[in-house]
Amino acid sequence: MMFPPKICLLLLFTIQTIFPVSFAFGETSATFGKLSEQSSVSLLTVYPRDKAVYAIFGHTAIRVQDPERQIDWVYNYGFFDSSKPHFIYHFVKGETDYILGVENYRDFLFSYAADHSAVDEQVLNLSLEEKESVFNFLNTNALPENREYRYNYFFDNCTTRPRNIIEQHIKGQVAYPDLEAKTTFRDWVHICTAPYPWLSFGIDLVLGCGADSTIHARNVMFLPVGLMLAFDHAEVIRDRVSSPLVKEKLAVLDSEDRNVDAYRQGRASKQSIRSFFRSPLPITWGIFLLVAGFTIAGYYRKRNSRAVDFLLFSVAGIAGCIVCYICFVSTHPCTSYNLNAIGLHPLHGIAALLMLFGNCRKLVGRYHRINFIVLSIFILIQYFLPQEIPAAAIPLILCLWMRSGMRGMSSKYGIEKIKNIET
DSSP: OOSOTTOOGGGTTTSSSOOOOOOOOSHHHHOOOOOOTTOEEEEEEEOOOSSSGGGTTOEEEEEEEEGGGTEEEEEEEEEEOTTSTTHHHHHHHTOOEEEEEEEEHHHHHHHHHHTTOOEEEEEEOOOHHHHHHHHHHHHHHTSTTTOEEEOBTTTBSTTHHHHHHHHHTSSSEEEOOOOSSOEEHHHHHHHHHTTOHHHHHHHHHHOOGGGGSEEOGGGGGGSHHHHHHHHHTOEEEETTEEEESEEEEEEEEOOOOTTHHHHHTTOOOOOOHHHHHTSHHHHHHHHHHHHHHHHHHHHHTTOEEHHHHHHHHHHHHHHHHHHHHHHHTOOOTTOSSOTHHHHSOTHHHHHHHHTTOGGGHHHHHHHHHHHHHHHHHHHHHGGGSSSOOOTTHHHHHHHHHHHHHHHHHHHHTTGGGSOEEOO
């Protein structure tokens, strides 16, 4: 792989908001009825944290509290059943079913307090009738026959579900403020992945053109932080009378994480110099310089190293299989029409295998010439494409371009008479 083994591209879009807490569907989910005047409905936002890959995007849940009825439950749309057959395959393909779970509020907080996670609570400005409507809907939705839904990273996840439920049970209209600047899905993903450059690089490789389209205020609510910021400034219009959606905001759990303040403002955290040198960009440029050194040395020594080409194109072919599978087979949103597939595709792997056979030299030479032309055009027009190409991918593409140019042109003009050795 081109990046550390900690980063598994196959799981990037499937474990964003999963938390290891127990289900409580028994008496809790079957309890319906009236709430008292002291009841409240809140939105809980768990800030991104670096405990695991799934935790860096944060989490959202709904809290229903009624002291008179001794109710204090949290409704969580982030559960899944890993015991289902072919679970990993469905993860990768984007056909994962998530489940609504219910737990006690104290248990919910305890799990995050142990991780030193920050949690904010937004008490919503709802009427008693609206609170009862939300409460009864959640209990009905938590029943075994209703609790499952098809997860969609950008448009139907554990954050968009609470938003939709709250909107649907308000006797009025929720108005959100417009975004101050033009942003994209990719920009908002970067807010959470900025402290993790390798993960950000992997996500950028598999996201396609759709992630770079300008989005409106409602689209940013796929992220817990985005939904929280939108609710902070949202208004509820009832009978032409406007009032804030959030009645009170509380920091129920604080954290020493320096990134929390940045998240509260919808900004990505700043990276230190130390983290920069652990990022993929200097490493991929280092790989480029190494390959350039082999290429220049081979040119002056009149020798080409097939071992370098085999290794380089094999790795590019493996990465291309992942990119193309998620682009053409997976149902994940915003992954189709991925222009990264121009530079990274499975044909590189096939070419690497053909390099092992001496009688395929002419065919490999033609492949190198075609690849050199395609990558030349791709490199020249990359800044005009409707998709952001990861900066760390450019040096790797330049490696393929340089080796194809060297091998393709030498094959065409008869320089293959030069002795080829494997290093």
